[in-house]
Amino acid sequence: xxxxxxxQKFAMMVFVCFVLYTSLAGTAQxxxxxxxxxxxxxxxxxxxxxxxxxxxxxxxxxxxxxxxLAGAAFGFVNAERTAANSNAKAIPVLTYHRIVDESGxxxxxxxxxFRDQMLTLKRAGWETITLREYLDFMNRRRELPERSFxxxxxxxxxxxxxxxxxxxxxxxxxxxxxxxxxxxxIAESTYYLSxxxxxxxxATGRWEIGSHSYDGHRPYSSNAQxxxxxxxxxxxxxxxxxxxxxxxxxxxxxxxxxIRARSELESTYGxxxxxxxxxxxxxxxxxxxxxxxxxxxxxxxxxxxxxxxGFLQNNNQTYTFNHPISRSFxxxxxxxxxxxxxxxxxxEMENGLPKNLPYEDDFSRDRGWLAAWxxxxxxxxxxxxxxxxxxxxxxxxxxxxxxxxDYSFDASARWTNGSxxxxxxxxxxxxxxxxxxxxxxxxxxxxxxxxxxxxxEKRDSRVARGNDVRIGxxxxxxxxxxxxxxxxxxxxxxxxxxxGIGVQIWNPEIGTAALQVSNILVRPYAAxxxxxx
Numbered sequence: 001x002x003x004x005x006x007x008q009k010f011a012m013m014v015f016v017c018f019v020l021y022t023s024l025a026g027t028a029q030x031x032x033x034x035x036x037x038x039x040x041x042x043x044x045x046x047x048x049x050x051x052x053x054x055x056x057x058x059x060x061x062x063x064x065x066x067x068x069l070a071g072a073a074f075g076f077v078n079a080e081r082t083a084a085n086s087n088a089k090a091i092p093v094l095t096y097h098r099i100v101d102e103s104g105x106x107x108x109x110x111x112x113x114f115r116d117q118m119l120t121l122k123r124a125g126w127e128t129i130t131l132r133e134y135l136d137f138m139n140r141r142r143e144l145p146e147r148s149f150x151x152x153x154x155x156x157x158x159x160x161x162x163x164x165x166x167x168x169x170x171x172x173x174x175x176x177x178x179x180x181x182x183x184x185x186i187a188e189s190t191y192y193l194s195x196x197x198x199x200x201x202x203a204t205g206r207w208e209i210g211s212h213s214y215d216g217h218r219p220y221s222s223n224a225q226x227x228x229x230x231x232x233x234x235x236x237x238x239x240x241x242x243x244x245x246x247x248x249x250x251x252x253x254x255x256x257x258x259i260r261a262r263s264e265l266e267s268t269y270g271x272x273x274x275x276x277x278x279x280x281x282x283x284x285x286x287x288x289x290x291x292x293x294x295x296x297x298x299x300x301x302x303x304x305x306x307x308x309x310g311f312l313q314n315n316n317q318t319y320t321f322n323h324p325i326s327r328s329f330x331x332x333x334x335x336x337x338x339x340x341x342x343x344x345x346x347x348e349m350e351n352g353l354p355k356n357l358p359y360e361d362d363f364s365r366d367r368g369w370l371a372a373w374x375x376x377x378x379x380x381x382x383x384x385x386x387x388x389x390x391x392x393x394x395x396x397x398x399x400x401x402x403x404x405x406d407y408s409f410d411a412s413a414r415w416t417n418g419s420x421x422x423x424x425x426x427x428x429x430x431x432x433x434x435x436x437x438x439x440x441x442x443x444x445x446x447x448x449x450x451x452x453x454x455x456x457e458k459r460d461s462r463v464a465r466g467n468d469v470r471i472g473x474x475x476x477x478x479x480x481x482x483x484x485x486x487x488x489x490x491x492x493x494x495x496x497x498x499x500g501i502g503v504q505i506w507n508p509e510i511g512t513a514a515l516q517v518s519n520i521l522v523r524p525y526a527a528x529x530x531x532x533x
Contacts, residue, residue, distance in 0.1 A: 036194025037187050038158075046162055053166035061170040086146040089354040089403060090321035091134060093150040094345075095277075095313065095333040098159035106338050111163045113341065118167055120342030121149075126349060128173045131208045131275060135308060138324050138331075149349070152176045152311070152333060154212055154277055156183055156193050161201055168206050177201065178212035178277035178311075181264040195268060202269060210275040211307065214261035217279040222291055230280060231257070233295040250295065255302045262306055276307040277333075304329040316370045318428035319402045320352040325498070355400040357407055358523040368399035372429035372502075374513075385505050387513035393506040394513055397426050401500025406525040409501045410472040410486065414516040415465045418507025421445075422473040424480070425499040432502065433494060435473040435482035437463055442482050444492040455480065455492035462489070468518075476525040 035043040098108040109117070126147045129137075134150045136142035153160035156179035168175060183192040193201065201207045213231070221237045222229035222244070229236055232254060235244040245253070258276070265273045278299070303310045307329075314320050314332040322331045334352075336345060351368030361367055366378045374394020377384040387394045409424055419438040426432035430450040436443045443457030462484055472483035478496040481488045501522060507513035 036196040042190045057166045057170040088144045090323045093333040099163040116342035181261040182215040211261040232299040235292045274308040277311040383517040385515045389511040395504040397502030405498040406476040408474040412519045421504035423502035424475045
């Protein structure tokens with residue numbers, strides 16, 4: 001077949017090839033600018049997801065703002081919030097990892113549940129704050145409205161940003177992404193955000209970043225068999241030397257990772273990094289070290305030299321909200337479980353709000369009691385506390401009571417075995433004052449960081465178990481009093497402090513300690529000198 005190629009045809013072919021090449025090159029450059037080294041197929045999917053969600057939430061936001069529902073979701077609640085002029089006394093911090101599509105993931109919240117949670121909080125008047133606002137509040141440099149909260153995401157995953165950002169844009173919410181500093185440089189990752197994606201995320205003005213280590217999140221070995229070790233809590237196995245690292249080597253490794261993470265994030269993204277979220281920072285993570293009990297405290301000490309705040313998940317050993325009165329480097333976060341509805345999350349948040357005195361609880365519903373250990377059952381107008389089958393005691397405290405000072409705490413209880421403790425001035429599960437009632441005796445104890453000191457004790461035949469006993473504790477200034485049937489029966493003096501309330505039961509026979517409380521009343525001390533009945 002004869003093919004005649006004129007210079008005009010040749011020029012046209014060159015032009016078409018040039019257009020195709022520049023289009024492809026331009027598309028590739030746009031993809032690289034937006035998605036970094038993310039594979040092409042994943043970039044297309046992310047682009048489509050972005051377009052769809054931004055359009056969806058733009059339309060949904062317009063509909064909501066024009067509906068009666070929007071009055072509660074976007075206007076009226078916030079107006080009432082401002083008019084009430086109620087300032088926050090404490091701030092909760094939420095933490096998520098990925099926001100996923102599939103409902104079978106037991107570690108992450110689905111996009112549908114996350115949307116429900118955020119809309120529910122918005123309608124109830126909860127508003128996000130920035131990391132800087134949080135730090136200023138905790139250092140008493142700024143006041144914030146009540147129902148302010150910080151929302152964080154760990155790991156720097158794509159599924160923490162793409163399903164979330166369009167919803168945040170609609171709601172006017174902001175978030176903090178805790179980034180593993182080395183992860184954005186993993187080539188062609190479909191899991192972690194790349195460097196261009198993080199820069200684009202920061203450019204929205206809705207996001208900040210913090211440190212989640214440089215490379216302390218992946219599996220490491222604790223022995224020659226390859227048993228799993230936690231980077232920030234365990235000594236690691238040195239294969240070349242056939243041994244575990246020394247304490248000095250552990251400390252140096254941790255310190256270098258913490259410093260490198262901050263330096264890398266600050267130099268790459270041009271922002272100040274002064275907060276750190278501990279990887280695996282919950283009861284099975286930093287606080288659950290396998291071979292080096294001192295590891296977690298060393299990591300905390302070294303991190304405090306480099307960062308302003310270190311975040312750990314709440315473990316029911318302290319209050320769920322963070323208070324400016326605390327000078328601790330550690331701040332606590334509420335981990336949102338995969339199956340929480342919007343109403344369940346709202347209940348957790350509302351229960352953690354600082355409570356006012358006087359306060360009464362008939363246990364007709366959950367108002368924020370937390371089990372430090374043992375089994376807690378609320379309902380049927382009773383608080384039921386039971387030791388686990390391999391334990392001798394159980395303990396619970398009231399969330400939202402951390403700021404109480406100078407009060408009386410009276411309880412009506414069914415006490416049938418062991419000793420019952422009323423806790424006051426409770427800072428956390430290991431620091432509080434208590435009245436300990438045993439059959440025929442009472443004593444006043446002070447516990448600080450798990451170390452108990454008896455301040456006073458006496459025999460008293462009036463103290464006896466029964467189905468409806470009236471026990472109490474009064475704290476005012478440096479005075480601690482125990483009461484029986486509203487009458488003071490023992491008094492002692494200790495260091496003055498503030499804190500909330502709790503109950504505890506103990507029995508030397510393992511697994512048998514149990515207590516039922518039917519009603520409590522907490523009143524300011526000035527109003528508590530008489531029988532409330």
